[in-house]
Amino acid sequence: MTQADNAAARQGIDPAFIVILGGVSAALHVGKLPAALPALQAAMSITLVQAGFLLSLVQLAGMTLGLATGLAADGLGLRRSMLCGLLILAVAGLLGGWAQDATSLLCLRAVEGFGVLLASMPAPSLIRRLVPPQRLAAMLGLWGAYMPLGTSIALLSGPLVIGLTGWQGWWWLVAGLSFMAAVLMLRVPPDEPWSRRASHGAATQQAWPRRLKQTLSARGPWLVALSFAMYSGQWLAVVGFLPSIYAQAGVSGATTGVLTAVAAAVNIVGNIASGRLLQRGARPEALLYGGFVAMGIGAVIAYAGIGGVAAPPAMRYAAVIVFSMLGGMIPGTLFSLAVRLAPDDRTVSTTVGWMQQCSALGQFAGPPLVGWVASRAGGWEWTWVVTGTCSILGIFLARLTGRLLRSQ
Template sequence: MEPVTSRGLNPSWIIVAAGVSASLHVGKLPPAVPLLQQQLGMSLVQAGFLLSTVQVAGMVLGLVVGLGADKWGLRRSLLTGLMMMALSSMVGAAATDFTWLLALRALEGLGFLLVAMPAPGLIRRSVKPSELGARMGWWGSYMPIGSAMGLLLGPWVLQATSWQTWWLALGCTSALAAYAVWRMVPADAAATAAVAATADEGWRPRLALTLRSPGPWLVSLGFMVYSGQWMGIVGFLPTLYSEAGLSAKLAGLLTAVVAASNMLGNVAAGRLLHRGWSPARCLQTGYVLMGLTALLAYVQIGGEPLAPLWLRFVAVALFSATGGLIPATLFTTAMHLAPSQATVSTTVGFMQQWSCVGQFAGPPLVAAVAMQMGGWQFTWLVTGSMCVLGWLLALGVGRCWSRLRA
């Protein structure tokens, strides 16, 4: 039976919703860590491995999955990823030890990649060219939306039921998302015949073409310096707020607000690109504002913070919101700077791979500086360095964009 294309709701919205359902699996774990430690006897180090498994999967397999998605078909890859996450989460509810849960978490990581890689290409073929920038702004929000929902809903579900129920509920969510994609997103056959014909030439030519083109490298490294500083800041907010004397629930709520505010920048980027802003302008604005807001949030004078706690919270929320200009712009730009139609998912996979490198390396770097300096007051130097590098990479993106439009 062939899927039925929705006449009212554009399929791109279903794809964005599928991305949110996938990102919920990334955000479901932090609230559950204390219960998992208590019931499964896990150590803090083992919990850290569970938290980083998705990033490790992306670091190792991002480019490979991107190459595969171009050949297998975008919709087929998305459906496979959603079902893999659904089944892994449901089976994970029956896990009785760390090893079992870690193996299923690795499968969730692979499923997440199979969702994230093909989605931008699917969105591109679902909307008019004039609508692509705005819709990619929403796609760029899928991770902060899912993470914030996990941080907000997780504690309530876990308090009322159990971590097993939380796992089962999110498995069902991904299964429902897969059903919606099957019913409402057009099949690959007719839409991707030309791309598939090129992909059939083999993965080596597509890989070589991607790696020797400057565009994929620029957007990928740009994503790395963004994701590294965003995860480095947001990941330690609960710790920072706890040190300031706030309760765990309030610290979690404030962190969720900061994560969710990233959506504002993503949506704004889509609108700005639609109104004529160049990608380089959006990227440079995002990097500059991230650097300035991080400075306000963390700099100290005479051993005392420059601003009171409430203003530092506002600064971190603005750090996340203005940083949202970057991922939406990079997703949109990657669609155009991919060296061919057959390498769009490969380029996105390469970008996702470097994004995971940033997410994996950013928090330890921030923590190392904090430990060396005896506090968080020099965190702004880490973010500032990444912003300078991002600003320079945006210059290169601008040059590639100009040549493309010439």
Template structure:
């Protein structure tokens, strides 16, 4: 496929929009939890499993789906994922019990993976090499955009109608995204003939090359170090603000603003990479600023917060914004550090798998420290340790990047 840059809408924007529609399904559940508990007689633990099912699917199947996307075709995988999410969401609106809803939530998780895995490869083939960093910055923001939209729109839709309408609306959104991809993203065959020929050698050699190469491990563990702390902080913001005496709507709005701020860092990372910043510099800057902002947001002096709530909110917003430098950089870096063109989606799948590990483990770790210490004041120590890990991994990324450029 030739990059479409002179006329019309570049297909990469359709792919980013498809990612946002998929991430809406990840973020649609938190606002609906109280209604689901009431109408389906769900316990808090069952609601927690519903929330984490998407991450569990990614933890178990990220690498497998990445291998499949390389072989089946990137556009075909993207379309399958969007259709699967649309059908699962619409059918979920008819659920009358927890087990049914949980099973369909698992299918949504599989659909999400089928969307997330091939998207970076599709974007790479749709833009000029000089534009890749900038466009990957936009792709890296698909999750915060979808999460923020879900947190903002969900309460209004749920108050005006029901959770079933919310589920159907998002199912229709994914169906529309699938139609847009079908019409505006060129088919796989002509563009992927060379890659498909290499993929025909079988999944074992591609898996072996991916796991034996240091690049996929570095970007994957780096994503885990980022996603664990970001989800650990963002996930408990409504609880923290409720403890501070804020209402549920205001707490949700503030959390949505913090999540949306992450988009700023993603877009900035693309611009910085285009202007000559190395991936290691972007990563080190992101991890360093995340550590500093978390310290400002949570540290206490004499058993009391060091600053008023509004200033600590600004620090958390900056934590999210500066952290956005990391995912966009890692997506771009994965394109270059994959062992071969035939293993790009496999590498992204491996990275997504470790990202889900971080999202799954980060919130319980933050909660465990808070329970042990009797408050949130030591959250900065958890994020700081993960930032140190990320900074060290960035050193390895720098060496691999230099080897590839040599």
């Protein structure tokens, strides 16, 4: 650690935890929408398909720019990237509270997606820079839980805030939290000075095409990236639509918020457990198998029922809990594999960027596809076909990943 890190530690501040809090703040913008969907549908007459795009458009920047951001983060600076992302989220959230129609909100959700990408993409590399090697695995395990933690906080508190202030007040509150996180990020040790960074500019400019080619020509980055897409698309679709499903069933807003928040929060258990199991020698592909099988079975019970007959409500909710909790082993494992399967140390950020890009693609495509199936079927009973297909493909990718690991 640097002298600045040690000084921060003596003051009782861990810079790595500040980075994780910044990621959680960004994740609030992903999780703020599901709780507000019933209010937005009533205020703007939003259709299910539009609701699906509102859920997924925050991933547009990650879907198109994840790899480029991974390549460019070192050029801009890791802390600078996170600061810019958090400020973009604050401004877009502030403007979003004044949106009058679905189109304006959709555009601002795309801008928020760019902010989420900038605020989260550099974090693993920044944590790696801030902590000693013996703490890296534990801190990356905590980082792997930033999205479910932020989402669950938003799902739990969103209905309460919306009930008091309306959805606009909820938007402004989350924007304010992002601004506060940006201020707190100033306590993280700064990046390399611009003058020194500029002196390395020519070498960096020559190196990035090589890193890009190394990453995209290797099997490992493709396997972890596609696996993350199979996970993220179905997780966001299932958890994101839970408030709408419960609202249609007549469940109160407060109860809906608690049920959905718990379903999102248990994902943290799987993330942390995967790190501990990997440290104890568990095979990564075995954890991936378990996660995808649990998600596939959980979605079938939650939506299709048993033998074509809908399961009791308590059993269906328990299936969603299993879906999210055991599915949480997948991202925790894939963050570890991204470091392990990157072509070399110089391509770790690029590999994480590619994984983030494919993850965003899954989150962009999953909710609208599930919403389209539900609208065509007139209910949610056939949406398990989408999530089940993702699980089957994920199991196939886990098998290929295991083969690659054994060949190394």
